[in-house]
Amino acid sequence: MIHIDPARQSIRYLLVSCTLLLCCIPFAASNADEAAYRTLPLTQPTPGGVVILNLGKPDSAKPKAQFNDIPVAVLETNAGWHAVVGIPLSTKPGQHQLDIVHDDGSTEAKTFQIETKSYPEQHLTIKNKRKVNPNEEDMLRIRQDRTDIANAKRYRHPVVLSTRLDLPVEGIRSSSFGSRRILNGQPRRPHGGMDIAAATGTPIFAPADAYVIETGDYFFSGKCLFLGHGEGLQTFYAHLSKIHVEPGEQVKRGQLVAEVGATGRVTGAHLHWSVGLNRTWVDPELFLVDAK
Ligand SMILES: [Zn+2]
CATH class of the missing domain: 2.70.70.10 (Glucose Permease (Domain IIA))
Structure with missing residues (x-):
């Protein structure tokens, strides 16, 4: 049976970090279509969907964000920083909250609505x-x-x-x-x-x-x-x-x-x-x- 223990995770993290540092420039240069792939996923504010929230201007430092105490993806486009939030299938429709910590340590809560979706x-x-x-x-x-x-x-x-x-x-x-x-x-x-x-x-x-x-x-x-x-x-x-x-x-x-x-x-x-x-x-x- 396969386990991932924290030590193994951190070794992998280092390994992947090093590999990424070495490889990120060749990746960008070798794929002319890469820019087209950088757009964000589609949004769908329902259980099983994705919500994207704007977090700040392009020239600001990267903020951190959490949904239900779990870190969410924070990505940058020309329009600034965006939280790209996966919405669990078990989420109840209604108002939910994203917790944000800005680079200067200030905190902010952004609310958003999740709509009903009935799956077959x-x-x-x-x-x-x-x-x-x-x-x-x-x-x-x-x-x-x-x-x-x-x-x-x-x-x-x-x-x-x-x-x-x-x-x-x-x-x-x-x-x-x-x-x-x-x-x-x-x-x-x-x-x-x-x-x-x-x-x-x-x-x-x-x-x-x-x-x-x-x-x-x-x-x-x-x-x-x-x-x-x-x-x-x-x-x-x-x-x-x-x-x-x-x-x-x-x-x-x-x-x-x-x-x-x-x-x-x-x-x-x-x-x-x-x-x-x-x-x-x-x-x-x-x-x-x-x-x-
Ligand atoms: Zn399947």
Whole structure:
């Protein structure tokens, strides 16, 4: 079982920091389209969506921001600093607050509204019944998997490599993010990603420059991979047949990172692709390069 302990995290942090320092200039120079990718994701002020709040003028120092006590991504454009806030699917509609600490130490609270969004119900039949009703031994593994996943989701690096993402695999895309899943007639957690159907062995490419946070083999997710894109923006790949990268490695947009498979809890071969901000999964559609 794979763990990320704080010591290992800090070693990785140093490793990635050094790599980024060495690599950030060549990245920018080698990709003429990079400027086009720097635009922010689309906003959608609903559970599972993204809220963007303006934090200050372009010439001011970078502020810090937290939502529900979790640091959020703070990104700069020509218009100034922006908090890019992932809204958990479990968020109640209504008024919420972002806590900001400016460079001079002054604090500010910005409020914003979250609107209702009703996600559809999705009924699926899973042949392997243990994947819906795990036994005691499975539950031990699932608890460990959840700890590993929570640790991986905490990992963040301050450098934003890109906020706009390419689709990582060619295939049939379902917009099932957020759907309330009923597996073999039993309600389960809402769907935290986009499913892209493709044959086992179909190549999966990094959707943007990234570093490899973690790989794992979990009861539900099967073989899986976490990529970090900076400031807590993460992408997650599940049900893989093969993984071609290792934790701590730096990868470029378009680089082969894994292959589609049918490991874990699946109805067939596909890529489950999640996009995370401030440790919560949000709708991947909002980040696609061609999203309007
Ligand atoms: Zn999925």
